[in-house]
Amino acid sequence: MQFTRRDTLVMGAGAAVASFMPLQAFADATDDQIMAFAAGAEVTDGGVELTAPEIAENGNTVPISVSAPGAVAVLILAPGNPLPRVIEFNFGALAGSQSASTRCRLAGTQEVMALAKMADGSVKRTSALVKVTIGGCGG
Amino acid sequence: MAENVKPRVRVPRSATAGEAFEIKTLISHIMESGQRKDGDGNTIPRSIINHFSCDFNGENVIQATLEGSISTNPYFQFDAVISESGTFTFTWNDDDGSVYTDSKDITVG
Numbered sequence: 624m625q626f627t628r629r630d631t632l633v634m635g636a637g638a639a640v641a642s643f644m645p646l647q648a649f650a651d652a653t654d655d656q657i658m659a660f661a662a663g664a665e666v667t668d669g670g671v672e673l674t675a676p677e678i679a680e681n682g683n684t685v686p687i688s689v690s691a692p693g694a695v696a697v698l699i700l701a702p703g704n705p706l707p708r709v710i711e712f713n714f715g716a717l718a719g720s721q722s723a724s725t726r727c728r729l730a731g732t733q734e735v736m737a738l739a740k741m742a743d744g745s746v747k748r749t750s751a752l753v754k755v756t757i758g759g760c761g762g
Numbered sequence: 763m764a765e766n767v768k769p770r771v772r773v774p775r776s777a778t779a780g781e782a783f784e785i786k787t788l789i790s791h792i793m794e795s796g797q798r799k800d801g802d803g804n805t806i807p808r809s810i811i812n813h814f815s816c817d818f819n820g821e822n823v824i825q826a827t828l829e830g831s832i833s834t835n836p837y838f839q840f841d842a843v844i845s846e847s848g849t850f851t852f853t854w855n856d857d858d859g860s861v862y863t864d865s866k867d868i869t870v871g
Contacts, residue, residue: 684833701831705797709831712840715822719782719841723824726833728795759833 653702653736660698660711660738661746670747671697671739677752679729682759688724691739691747697723698740703733728759767791771852773866782841785816785823789854789862795830811836811862813855819848846870 657666671691679685689697689712699709709727721739729735736750772786789811796808810830816823823842842850847869854862 688839704831706830708829710829711827713822713825713827715817715824717818717821717823717842717844719784719843722841723826724837724839725826726837728831728833 653700653707656698656700656707657736657738657748660696660740662744664740664744664746666738666746666748668748670741671737671749673699673735673737673749673751675735675751675753678754678756680756682729682731682755682757684726685729685753685755685759686724686726687735688722689737689739690720690722691737691741692721693741694721694739694747695742696740697721698738699727700736700738701727701729701733702736704728704730709735729753729755730758731755767854767856767860767862769852769854769862769864771850771864771866773850773868776869776871777844779845779870780843782843785840785842785850787814787816787838787852787864788835790835791854791856793830793832793834793836797830809857811854811856813853814838815853816840816842817851817853818842818844819846823850844868844870 674688689699691697695714697712700707701709710725712723714721732754734750734752739747767790769789774783777783791811794806794809798806800806808830810828812828814826824840828836850866852864
């Protein structure tokens with residue numbers, strides 16, 4: 624069988640699509656999590672602050688902190704991880720501020736996302752790009 | 763039950779009523795994510811702490827739902843504000859059903 628220039632192009636495009644498939648699957652999982660968290664509310668940018676290192680040498684322990692004044696719950700998502708959910712904080716009546724810090728695993732360089740649900744039901748979003756030198760999700 | 767699980771908590775001994783202060787917690791735990799494979803290619807089953815909560819005199823300060831993406835030895839830092847002396851209780855729930863707790867007294871002066 625002989626490959627024409629057109630065939631090669633078509634195959635190349637097909638391969639490119641195929642190689643993006645897993646990423647697309649991750650993105651869908653992330654969208655599902657966002658929809659479930661927002662529960663119908665519109666997601667707007669701003670109003671929540673996510674602090675993460677610009678470059679994380681070790682993806683196994685990436686310090687992240689989130690601050691969202693007036694929030695009742697905060698969800699952190701890592702869309703590039705096999706499972707995008709990282710942690711969900713629910714602030715109680717005695718929380719001194721709507722902020723918290725923890726350490727998470729990141730599989731690779733990605734935009735870490737923070738969603739905050741405000742007391743009035745609105746949902747805020749922000750994201751921060753973290754460059755990961757060594758991924759932290761194993762095999 | 764995961765072995766050598768040891769909770770550590772840092773809470774100030776005293777606080778001013780109505781003024782926020784910082785609490786730090788750390789618990790030693792392997793936090794096996796359920797994504798890794800062993801030498802034979804079998805997936806190592808997930809074994810993590812899936813829930814954390816901090817309460818003061820029965821009222822909630824913060825709750826967290828943890829996933830496999832949380833690092834080994836989960837660490838938290840958050841703020842609390844109280845108006846009376848009392849006891850903070852910290853609870854961690856393991857995937858295997860174990861519950862680890864710690865408590866700290868604090869005086870408001």
